[in-house]
Amino acid sequence: MITKKRLFLAFICYFILFNFNIVWAETLTRKPSVAGSFYPDKPANLIKLVNSYLNKVPEQSINGDIKVVISPHAGYIYSGPVAAYGYKTIQGKNYDAVVVLALSHFYPFRGASVFDGNYYETPLGKVAIDRESVSIIKESSDLIDFYPLGHKKEHSLEVQIPFLQVVLGNNIKLIPIVFGDTSYETARSVAEVLARISDKKNILVVATTDLSHYDPYNIAQKKDLETIEEITKMSSQGLQSYFDQKTDRACGKCPLVTALIFADLIKANNISILKYANSGDTAGNKNRVVGYVSMVITKQGETHMKPAGENQEFSEKSKQELFSIVRNTVRGQLTEGKVSPVESSNPQLQSQNGVFVTLHTKGGALRGCIGCFTSNKPLFKTVQEMALSSAFRDPRFPPVTLDELDNLHVEISVLSPMKKINDVNEIQLGKHGIYIKKGFNSGTFLPQVATDTGWSLEEFLGHCSRDKAGLGWEGWKNADIFTYTADVFGEKKK
Numbered sequence: 001m002i003t004k005k006r007l008f009l010a011f012i013c014y015f016i017l018f019n020f021n022i023v024w025a026e027t028l029t030r031k032p033s034v035a036g037s038f039y040p041d042k043p044a045n046l047i048k049l050v051n052s053y054l055n056k057v058p059e060q061s062i063n064g065d066i067k068v069v070i071s072p073h074a075g076y077i078y079s080g081p082v083a084a085y086g087y088k089t090i091q092g093k094n095y096d097a098v099v100v101l102a103l104s105h106f107y108p109f110r111g112a113s114v115f116d117g118n119y120y121e122t123p124l125g126k127v128a129i130d131r132e133s134v135s136i137i138k139e140s141s142d143l144i145d146f147y148p149l150g151h152k153k154e155h156s157l158e159v160q161i162p163f164l165q166v167v168l169g170n171n172i173k174l175i176p177i178v179f180g181d182t183s184y185e186t187a188r189s190v191a192e193v194l195a196r197i198s199d200k201k202n203i204l205v206v207a208t209t210d211l212s213h214y215d216p217y218n219i220a221q222k223k224d225l226e227t228i229e230e231i232t233k234m235s236s237q238g239l240q241s242y243f244d245q246k247t248d249r250a251c252g253k254c255p256l257v258t259a260l261i262f263a264d265l266i267k268a269n270n271i272s273i274l275k276y277a278n279s280g281d282t283a284g285n286k287n288r289v290v291g292y293v294s295m296v297i298t299k300q301g302e303t304h305m306k307p308a309g310e311n312q313e314f315s316e317k318s319k320q321e322l323f324s325i326v327r328n329t330v331r332g333q334l335t336e337g338k339v340s341p342v343e344s345s346n347p348q349l350q351s352q353n354g355v356f357v358t359l360h361t362k363g364g365a366l367r368g369c370i371g372c373f374t375s376n377k378p379l380f381k382t383v384q385e386m387a388l389s390s391a392f393r394d395p396r397f398p399p400v401t402l403d404e405l406d407n408l409h410v411e412i413s414v415l416s417p418m419k420k421i422n423d424v425n426e427i428q429l430g431k432h433g434i435y436i437k438k439g440f441n442s443g444t445f446l447p448q449v450a451t452d453t454g455w456s457l458e459e460f461l462g463h464c465s466r467d468k469a470g471l472g473w474e475g476w477k478n479a480d481i482f483t484y485t486a487d488v489f490g491e492k493k494k
Contacts, residue, residue, distance in 0.1 A: 100176050270300055371413065
């Protein structure tokens with residue numbers, strides 16, 4: 001005979017089982033949380049929007065195997081045009097699994113949460129979880145577990161997946177990791193186990209972060225460029241210290257630090273800035289903006305080329321070849337929207353040097369100047385990359401246009417390795433460039449700056465310290481100073 005007591009107990013058991021199944025179902029498949037707000041919830045509209053962003057990205061020459069993509073995570077109308085730059089570089093590539101390193105905006109917890117379910121779902125379909133790798137990750141450290149609430153509403157990870165589905169397809173395997181704290185210990189634990197997995201699988205790591213939040217446009221740009229420079233130094237401990245001191249510079253601190261540790265462990269040491277912008281450039285006003293950056297870290301094959309030393313003398317043929325690379329690269333980007341890979345058999349252009357590409361107007365005004373102090377690529381490829389950066393990515397100037405290209409003057413500065421000095425009297429004006437660094441502040445002047453301005457040694461140091469490094473006029477006195485030489489050559493003026 002069924003009594004009221006038995007009916008009540010049966011109801012309780014059913015209620016518990018029903019709710020358990022709901023919770024278990026949620027752990028099996030993580031449903032989309034921000035579809036319809038951060039991005040379209042209709043598949044056709046979503047694919048169309050993502051492809052519209054990808055189609056606007058110019059072709060870029062990325063050397064080496066892409067191991068890390070750094071990508072923003074705001075609503076697509078704000079950050080999508082920037083995120084597309086990173087995802088365009090991996091379109092059509094094959095990876096055994098994609099790790100997405102995100103942060104918890106809503107639910108604090110210790111360590112990191114790796115999703116221990118079967119699928120992450122978006123309007124474009126379900127993406128399978130790499131269960132084998134998830135198990136290895138969970139068992140690797142007591143700082144890594146599965147906290148369902150860390151994933152339930154988190155948008156920073158979710159908004160990466162439609163881009164991945166479009167550029168890599170729905171058959172990718174996913175390893176979703178959300179950080180609940182910003183400790184270096186947590187970052188190290190996750191990076192180490194990912195490096196072990198990468199010994200057996202070809203994995204891509206996507207680290208997501210936005211940069212400064214809600215500052216006026218000019219202030220945000222200054223902060224963001226400083227943060228980007230810090231990331232490009234590829235020092236995980238240096239970046240951690242930077243974020244510990246300047247807490248308002250990025251939200252995805254632990255994803256970024258983890259990515260740099262991972263890159264170091266697998267010897268992926270070449271980082272490229274693809275695109276920087278903020279919401280004032282994309283879809284918002286300029287009074288309160290959020291910064292976004294797209295970057296990739298690649299792993300190069302072994303090379304036996306060494307940096308050239310001082311007194312590198314380039315033949316006229318070599319100079320003209322480099323000038324042609326600069327002009328053809330910029331023109332190709334402007335006319336065809338893509339950059340053709342360059343090759344050179346010229347022995348002088350195989351050395352690995354830092355290089356700056358400088359563009360001036362016909363009247364002598366600076367129009368763009370971007371460079372790097374070191375490179376593990378042959379010189380002709382580095383010149384091509386710096387030509388693109390100088391023409392289109394110098395934040396001080398708008399991108400170069402086709403109408404003005406023929407009236408620009410190209411100057412190339414090929415650098416020697418830097419040398420730390422103890423006495424500023426070692427600096428020879430006109431011969432030595434200087435690099436001043438203290439803490440997170442740094443700045444440089446090329447050798448020709450002293451010649452062009454006629455500055456004394458004190459003025460050369462003072463202007464670099466104050467105007468470039470932000471250390472004040474006499475800040476160089478308590479900073480590290482490095483010198484380098486440069487073979488500087490410009491096109492013959494018509």
